Amino acid sequence: MKEYDKIAAWFAANRSRHIGVPEVRAVTRGLPKGAKVLDLGCGTGIPLSEALCRSGFAVFGIDSSQEMVKRFRSNCPQADVECETIQNSDFFNLSFAAVVAWGVLFHLPAAAQKRAIAKISQHLNPGGFFLFTAGKEKGTVKETMNGVLFRYTSLGSDSYRKLLKKNGFEVLDEYDDDWKNHVFVAKKTG
DSSP: HHHHHHHHHHHHSSSSSSTHHHHHHHHHTOOTTTTTEETTOTTTTTTTHHHHHHHOOOEEESOHHHHHHHHHHOOEEEEEEEETTTTTGGGGOOOOEEEEEETTGGGGHHHHHHHHHHHHTTTEEEEEEEEEEEEESSEEEEETTTTTTEEEEEOHHHHHHHHHTTEEEEEEEEEEOOOOOOEEEEEOOO
């Protein structure tokens, strides 16, 4: 997203080093060292990919912002990263033990979110985990971050649960975290 290119320095300086880390650690707790984990919308790599790398996972990141990917490479040199959109990525032609999409799906239009979840299911190992954030209520809002306008679209909790089930996932948990992110934890069943 070009919007993140515009705020990359501000984002890197202001992104909390704690948001999402407990959730990522909980989802990956039982995975073996070296397991492949995909971080969609990986941004600068801090804090989520950094935490995954420190835990011994093979981390792969995808982000559409060139500025964010440049910072990711510096912050997580042991991880692989590609600068491309979720829609155009081949997800490294790999399958993963876990996929994290923290703060990214809601940037996509509704139809693209549906295709992204189906694509994630295709690249996730049976029994693999999918952790993502999305709006609880259906709708689209526009907000600014550091003076740059962003659009956020939510399918709504009920639609996400149905979509996950349709794509072979069991929803293990759904809740609001301490930072008001609406979190979904799902496991691929088939």
